[in-house]
Amino acid sequence: MPTINQALVDEFRAKAEAVNAVVREAADLDAALQYVVETCEAKAPCEMLAEEADAEKGPLGPNGVPTRVKRIVAAPCLDDESYAKLSAACEARGFSCIRSGLRGHLAGIDVGFSVADLGVAASGTCMVNTDSEEGRLAGMIAEINVIALRKSEIYPHLPAIAEKLRARMGDGTPTYTTFITGPSRTADIERVAAVGVHGPLELHIILLEA
Amino acid sequence: MHSAPKNYSEYHKQLDEALEDKFLRNTLDTFAVAYRANRETIFKEVDERGLIAQIADAKDDACRHMEELYAQFKEQAEKRGVHVHRAATAEEANAIIARIARENDVKRVVKSKSMTAEEIQLNPYLEKEGLIVDETDLGEWIIQLRHEGPSHMVMPAIHLSRYQVAEDFTRETGVKQDAEDIQRLVKVARVQLRRKFIAADMGVSGCNFAIAENGAVSTVTNEGNARMVTTLPRVHVAIAGLDKLVPTLDVALTALQVLPRNATAQRLTSYVTLMDGAGECKANPDGRKIMHVVFVDNGRSEIARDPLFSQIFRCVRCGACANVCPVFRLVGGHKMGYIYIGAIGLILTYFFHGHDKAKVLCQNCVGCEACKSVCAGGIDLPRLIREIRSRLTAEEGNPLPMSLLSSVMKNRKLFHRLLKYAAFAQKPFTRGTQFQRHLPAMFLGKHSFKALPAIADKSFRDRWPALSPRVENPRYRVALFGGCAQDFVYPEQLEAAVKVLAAHGVAVDYPEAQTCCGLPLEMMGQRPTSKEVARQNVEAFSAGNYDAVITLCASCASHLKHSYPEILQGDPLIFKAQAFADKVTDFSSFVHDVLGLRPEDFNNTGEKTTYHAACHICRGLGVKEAPRALIADAADYVPCNEEEVCCGFGGTYSMKFPEISARLLEKKLDNIRETGASRVVMDCPGCVMQIRGGAEKQGLGVKVSHIAELLAENMKK
Numbered sequence: 066m067p068t069i070n071q072a073l074v075d076e077f078r079a080k081a082e083a084v085n086a087v088v089r090e091a092a093d094l095d096a097a098l099q100y101v102v103e104t105c106e107a108k109a110p111c112e113m114l115a116e117e118a119d120a121e122k123g124p125l126g127p128n129g130v131p132t133r134v135k136r137i138v139a140a141p142c143l144d145d146e147s148y149a150k151l152s153a154a155c156e157a158r159g160f161s162c163i164r165s166g167l168r169g170h171l172a173g174i175d176v177g178f179s180v181a182d183l184g185v186a187a188s189g190t191c192m193v194n195t196d197s198e199e200g201r202l203a204g205m206i207a208e209i210n211v212i213a214l215r216k217s218e219i220y221p222h223l224p225a226i227a228e229k230l231r232a233r234m235g236d237g238t239p240t241y242t243t244f245i246t247g248p249s250r251t252a253d254i255e256r257v258a259a260v261g262v263h264g265p266l267e268l269h270i271i272l273l274e275a
Numbered sequence: 276m277h278s279a280p281k282n283y284s285e286y287h288k289q290l291d292e293a294l295e296d297k298f299l300r301n302t303l304d305t306f307a308v309a310y311r312a313n314r315e316t317i318f319k320e321v322d323e324r325g326l327i328a329q330i331a332d333a334k335d336d337a338c339r340h341m342e343e344l345y346a347q348f349k350e351q352a353e354k355r356g357v358h359v360h361r362a363a364t365a366e367e368a369n370a371i372i373a374r375i376a377r378e379n380d381v382k383r384v385v386k387s388k389s390m391t392a393e394e395i396q397l398n399p400y401l402e403k404e405g406l407i408v409d410e411t412d413l414g415e416w417i418i419q420l421r422h423e424g425p426s427h428m429v430m431p432a433i434h435l436s437r438y439q440v441a442e443d444f445t446r447e448t449g450v451k452q453d454a455e456d457i458q459r460l461v462k463v464a465r466v467q468l469r470r471k472f473i474a475a476d477m478g479v480s481g482c483n484f485a486i487a488e489n490g491a492v493s494t495v496t497n498e499g500n501a502r503m504v505t506t507l508p509r510v511h512v513a514i515a516g517l518d519k520l521v522p523t524l525d526v527a528l529t530a531l532q533v534l535p536r537n538a539t540a541q542r543l544t545s546y547v548t549l550m551d552g553a554g555e556c557k558a559n560p561d562g563r564k565i566m567h568v569v570f571v572d573n574g575r576s577e578i579a580r581d582p583l584f585s586q587i588f589r590c591v592r593c594g595a596c597a598n599v600c601p602v603f604r605l606v607g608g609h610k611m612g613y614i615y616i617g618a619i620g621l622i623l624t625y626f627f628h629g630h631d632k633a634k635v636l637c638q639n640c641v642g643c644e645a646c647k648s649v650c651a652g653g654i655d656l657p658r659l660i661r662e663i664r665s666r667l668t669a670e671e672g673n674p675l676p677m678s679l680l681s682s683v684m685k686n687r688k689l690f691h692r693l694l695k696y697a698a699f700a701q702k703p704f705t706r707g708t709q710f711q712r713h714l715p716a717m718f719l720g721k722h723s724f725k726a727l728p729a730i731a732d733k734s735f736r737d738r739w740p741a742l743s744p745r746v747e748n749p750r751y752r753v754a755l756f757g758g759c760a761q762d763f764v765y766p767e768q769l770e771a772a773v774k775v776l777a778a779h780g781v782a783v784d785y786p787e788a789q790t791c792c793g794l795p796l797e798m799m800g801q802r803p804t805s806k807e808v809a810r811q812n813v814e815a816f817s818a819g820n821y822d823a824v825i826t827l828c829a830s831c832a833s834h835l836k837h838s839y840p841e842i843l844q845g846d847p848l849i850f851k852a853q854a855f856a857d858k859v860t861d862f863s864s865f866v867h868d869v870l871g872l873r874p875e876d877f878n879n880t881g882e883k884t885t886y887h888a889a890c891h892i893c894r895g896l897g898v899k900e901a902p903r904a905l906i907a908d909a910a911d912y913v914p915c916n917e918e919e920v921c922c923g924f925g926g927t928y929s930m931k932f933p934e935i936s937a938r939l940l941e942k943k944l945d946n947i948r949e950t951g952a953s954r955v956v957m958d959c960p961g962c963v964m965q966i967r968g969g970a971e972k973q974g975l976g977v978k979v980s981h982i983a984e985l986l987a988e989n990m991k992k
Contacts, residue, residue, distance in 0.1 A: 080542060114469035128462045129450070168557055171473050171507070187320070187532075188542035195548075198555040201506050205499060223528040223543075230524055230549070234489045239355045239552025239564075241505075246543045249499040251461060253414035253432050254440050256306060259461040262413050263468065264499030264546070 067217035067275075073186040074272065077219050081189030084247030085260060087269040094147055097213045097271040098140075098178075102154045104209060104269065105138050105176045111208045113172040120172070136160040137174040139167055139207065141199035151178075167202040177207030177265070181214040181245075183229060184270075187222040190246040191270060194233070201241060210265040212245065215273045277396075277424045279613040279624065279632035286610075286635050290934055293606040298436050300605065306433065307604045308917075313540035314595075314649070320542075326533050331589050331653040333526040334518075338579050338588040344487040344520040345570065352490030355552025358567045359490075361517075365395035365627075368571045372397060372479070372512055373404045375567050379510045381406065381476040385468075387494065387501035388412040389481025390428055390592055391514045391571050393614050394627055397479070409471045411500040413464045420447055426608035428594040428616055429538045434607050468500070478504035482515035483534070483591070484527040485568070491551035492568055493527060495534065497544045505550060509558045510565040513550075517575040518588040524549075530591055533651045538593040574626045583662060587626070589652025590619050596646035596656055601921045602639055605938050611639065618646040618656040625663050630670060637663050639932060641925035641939070642798060643890035658841070664800030673801075680796075681804040687790040687811060691736070694763045698730035710971060722930070724937035725968030728764050735766035739785045744773060749782035751822040751869070756812075756835065756859070758828040759791050760960035768960060768980075771987035772827050772862055778990060779870050783825075788815035793842075794834040795926045802842070809839050813852045824858045825865050827983055829959040830926065833895030835859045861892060862983055863958055867901035877909040877989045884910040884985065885952035887943065887966060888919040889959035902958055902982055909989040910954070916946045924965035940969045947977055954978040956985045 078088045091097045110133045112126035122131035138155050140148060141164045148164055155162035160175070167174070179200065181191035191212045195201040204210045220226050234240050249264030260266055280286035293299060337344060349359040362368035376384065384406050386392065398408045398419070410419040414432035418425060420443045425431030432440070441454035444463045452463060480501050482492040492513040494501035505511050521527055527549075535541040556564035578584050597603045597617025612620030613632050621640060625633035637660055646656045673681065683690050710726040735757055753776065761769045776783050789812055793805035812835070816824055826832045836859040843852040866872050884906055892898050906912040923929060923939025943966060947955050955977055957963060967979035 084542075084545075112466075114466045115473055128459070128466055130466055171469070173469070185543075190543055196554060198506065198557050201502065205502055205506065223531055224525060227523075227525045227528055230528075231488075234491060234524070234549070234551050237354050239554040240549075241554045242549040243502065244543065244547040245545065246541075246547075247545050250497045250545050251413045252497075252539070253412070253417065253430060254435075254457050254460055255302065255437050256430070256433065257437075257457045259458050262461050262465055262498045262500075263411070263503055 067215070069216045070219065073219045073221060074216050076186040077184050077189055078272070079189070080186065081247070081270055084189060085268070086189060086247050087267065088272065089269065090272045090274070092274050094213060094273065095150065097211070097273060098147065098151045098154065100271055101138060101140070101151065101176055101178050101211050102158060104211060105136055105155070105160055106158055108175060108209060110134065110136055111173045111175045115172040117170065117172040133175070137170060138162045138176045138178065139174050139203040140164055140178040141167070141197060141203050142178070142180050165199050167199050167206065171206055174207045176209045176211055177203030179204050179210065179212045181212050182218070183226060184214045184219040185223055185226060186219050188246055190244050192226065193243045193245060195241045195243045196239070201243070204243065204245065205264050207265055209267045209269060210245070211269045211271065213271045213273055215275070277614055279628070280635045281631070283635060287934065289610050290606055290932070293610045294934060294938060299434050299607050302433060303604045303607060307598070310540060310598045314536065317536045317540045317542060321532055321536070326529065327651060327653045330530050330533060330591070330651060333521065333529065334589040334652055335586070337521050337526070338518070338585050340522070341517055341520060341576070341579050344522060345517065347487040348485055348490050348520060350490070351488065352552070352568060355490055356563065356566065357490060357553055360567060360569045361572065362569060363572050365571070365573050368395045368514070368569055368573070369397055369400040371569055373401060375510065375512055376401065376404065376406055376477055379477065379565060381510060383471070383475045384408045384477045384479055385411050385471055385475040385504050385508065386415070386479045387481065387496065387504040388415055389479065389514050390615065391481060391516050392479060393425065395571060395573065397514070409468070409475070411468050411471065411504060412496070413461065413498060416464060416468065417443060424609070424614060426616065427597060428592050430594070434609065472503045472507050475508040477510040477512065478508040479512045479514065480504050482513045482519050482568070484521050484530065485515045485519045486521055486524055486527055488523050489551045491549045493547060493549045495531070495544050495547050497546070499546050502546055502548055505548065507558070509556060510567070512567045512569060514569050514571060516571050518590070530651070534591045534593050537595040537649065537651045578626055584659060586652070586654050587619070587622060587659070589654050591651050593651050595649045595651060599645040599649050601643060601645065601939055602641055602935055605935055612636065618660065619654070622656065622659050622663060630667060633663065634667050634671070637667070641921055641923065641928045643921035643925065644894040645890070645921070648894045658838070661797045664798070665802035668800035668802070677799065677801065681801055684791060684796060684804050685807045687788070690790065694730060694759070695734065698732060698763070701729055710968070721933035721937070724933065724972065725940065725965060726971040727968060728964050730763055731766050733766070735762045735769045736785065736787060738766055738770070742770065742773065743785070744777040744783065746777055746780060746782040748780070750780040752782045752784070752819070753823045753825050754784045754786055754816055754819055754821045756789060756792070756824050756826040756831060757785065758826060758831040758960065760964060761827055765960050765963065765981070768827055768983055771981065772825070772983040774987045775866060775983060775990060776825070779872065781870070784819055784821070786815045786819065792831040792834050794830055794838070797834070797838065798927050806842055806846070809843055809852070810846070810848055813839065813843070813848050813855050816855055817851050821858060823860045823865060823869070824855065825860055825862055827862045827958065827960065827981060829861060829889040829891035829895060830961055832859055832861045833891035836896065861896055861898055861958060863892070863902040863905055864898050866986065867905050872905065872908065874908045876991055877986070878991055879908065880910055880989055882910045882954055883913050883950070883952040884954045884956060885913045885915040885947060885950040886918055887915065887922060887947070887955055887957040887962055889957050889962045890921050892958040893919045905982060905986060906956060909985055913950045913952045915950050915955070917942070922962050922965045924961045926961060929965065936965070940965055944969050944973060944975060948975060952977065954980065954985070956980050956982040958982055
């Protein structure tokens with residue numbers, strides 16, 4: 066059983082919430098997947114920011130573009146067994162669940178699910194392995210990005226993860242690593258804070274016991 | 276799009292325009308105050324000075340090993356399928372990128388933020404090649420729609436109002452946009468730019484760190500546009516200055532603890548990406564990204580070899596030097612840089628964009644050192660700016676008035692005779708007051724915002740023989756360094772200091788051969804003359820074996836203490852200069868820390884007294900507590916809002932840029948007025964000259980004095 070440092074968990078939560086992340090706790094991955102489905106259920110259908118030929122279009126969203134009729138959940142990072150569970154739960158609610166082909170939905174999806182390699186308490190940051198293009202897109206084009214993070218994988222600060230990162234990047238195969246700290250944000254108009262300029266409008270982090 | 280003033284009259288006109296822009300003034304004012312507070316809060320969680328020192332050391336080391344790091348990066352990146360290029364000039368970099376676009380049949384380019392791309396003017400080059408180029412950082416996109424350059428390195432559109440943005444977006448989308456709803460305006464970019472991401476063939480990103488150990492490039496953004504730019508298109512080109520090379524991940528991770536904190540008071544930006552190698556990209560038939568990294572030299576190798584200017588490599592482009600600059604706060608980035616903005620912008624303009632573009636711009640530094648105190652790499656920005664002025668003077672030769680000034684300043688007796696002559700010649704204008712009241716206004720012009728001081732009837736050096744107190748069994752033996760302003764304009768300040776010192780068992784000497792400290796000469800780019808007066812001063816004080824050299828002028832003190840050992844490097848006098856510099860102490864610190872004066876040494880009058888922290892006392896010397904404690908000992912100390920912000924004097928700066936000096940003074944006087952104090956004191960005669968002149972002109976009714984005068988008046992006999 067990996068050890069959990071509660072002080073780091075508390076710090077992580079405080080720092081993540083300080084940058085508008087929604088932080089929840091769950092017993093395990095299954096519980097997190099349940100959260101993903103519920104989150105998708107609770108949200109308004111996502112806006113389609115661009116044309117998508119085969120998609121059924123609903124009424125115009127707040128930004129004057131059509132919304133999806135069938136919601137999409139993407140979870141490219143899951144193993145077969147977990148994906149099957151998520152997919153079944155989505156199907157039961159009438160969502161489509163995908164793990165590939167995200168380029169076909171660049172107009173936007175509802176929820177993208179990722180699992181973080183580790184967290185950094187000092188800034189409430191999740192480090193996500195985004196080597197796969199599908200995994201990268203899931204966190205970029207979704208209106209809500211849900212990231213699961215094991216409590217035992219929270220490190221105090223950036224320098225503390227150097228060795229892990231080095232090991233990941235050292236073997237000569239290309240990698241793409243993303244540190245995520247809160248939702249996409251900007252203050253470029255009159256320094257007024259606004260979220261969701263390009264990426265997710267919301268970031269939800271599920272802290273897993275195991 | 277970008278312009279640099281060619282001469283002063285053009286520049287003054289531009290500055291006047293900026294000063295009249297009320298929106299800009301308000302925005303930058305609010306920002307300056309909020310930034311200062313937020314930055315302070317966010318740095319409390321880390322060891323700010325320790326991290327800055329680590330970054331400075333690591334980047335200095337990277338600079339020394341630039342060539343090895345480049346070779347290592349290239350090897351590692353190529354191993355991972357990346358094409359690595361090196362461009363000697365901006366032109367060459369543009370040509371390489373255009374060639375990459377051609378070879379890959381690119382039509383549309385999306386860009387995330389890159390100051391280096393601005394530096395080489397990539398967009399116009401690619402557009403001339405027939406490519407469609409879209410900026411995707413919201414601020415960059417806005418200014419692209421307006422055909423402007425960025426006015427800040429991190430907040431490129433900070434000079435624009437929501438109304439201007441709404442107009443631009445209305446024009447771009449053909450749909451009327453509501454200016455009052457900023458959240459919605461941001462979403463206009465979300466919709467419009469998503470389509471551009473999807474349509475693009477090539478993404479161009481900047482690079483915050485190029486990590487040699489694994490050939491990785493990294494981007495740091497809040498919007499996430501760099502993730503899109505580096506993921507969706509078939510081709511990715513990262514542009515990096517050679518100064519972005521660092522040896523290891525550890526250096527990047529250390530710098531990441533400071534960069535966002537310093538830039539926008541964030542612990543970390545929303546997104547940081549690290550990309551080593553041409554990763555997966557399903558837009559290409561083979562499923563691999565076509566990835567190129569273009570390193571830009573454009574003068575950087577020359578900088579790396581320069582023993583002084585190599586510290587420029589420590590810059591992480593956080594923009595903090597602009598955030599705290601009082602001049603930037605007044606005139607904005609378009610008037611305070613060519614492409615790069617703020618203090619570092621003045622310096623980089625000289626190196627990247629030619630000396631003619633820098634020669635006027637780099638005069639617009641008041642020398643308050645606010646930038647130096649927050650720089651993420653600990654770069655001595657004010658010193659580098661002074662150094663550039665010296666180089667420009669050396670390159671261009673001195674105009675006649677400067678040559679005259681130089682020959683006068685090298686000859687102390689002549690200089691002092693002229694000052695004494697001025698005391699006589701001004702009589703018709705002063706009518707016995709301390710101000711030159713009756714100068715015809717036509718001679719003043721823009722300088723009429725403050726009353727100009729009169730030269731004293733009798734200089735301190737002429738009063739000294741009669742004044743010199745006899746102290747039996749002294750606790751300390753010190754020498755006074757007077758400085759021109761106190762010796763010839765405000766000798767009463769020195770007299771007050773002598774009174775306080777002598778009453779507490781200090782034997783005071785006033786070496787007659789001392790002359791101007793040389794700082795004004797440095798500010799005017801007169802290095803050879805400034806070295807000459809430095810030598811004269813070091814010699815003048817070397818005879819007496821003093822415990823300390825006391826000065827009441829923070830600017831002189833800071834220059835004597837920190838700059839003498841620098842500018843006399845390699846001079847036969849360097850050891851004497853260092854010994855001299857070590858002894859230099861400001862008056863407040865000596866009285867408070869060394870003599871240990873406490874409340875019981877004063878008759879506290881309860882007079883409401885506020886403080887102006889002179890730039891060179893609080894930042895130049897790092898002295899913060901001593902003067903405030905002393906004021907509280909002798910009177911009722913009331914803190915002043917923005918106490919440590921420059922009053923706008925800056926020595927010769929107030930003569931060169933009176934319009935800016937006047938506005939800085941106005942703010943200072945407003946803040947002083949708000950305290951309700953009847954007196955304001957400070958540790959610098961230059962500030963006294965500025966603030967007293969302004970108070971007199973406005974009829975503020977607040978007494979302006981040197982702290983020594985307050986202490987002398989209220990000292991127990």
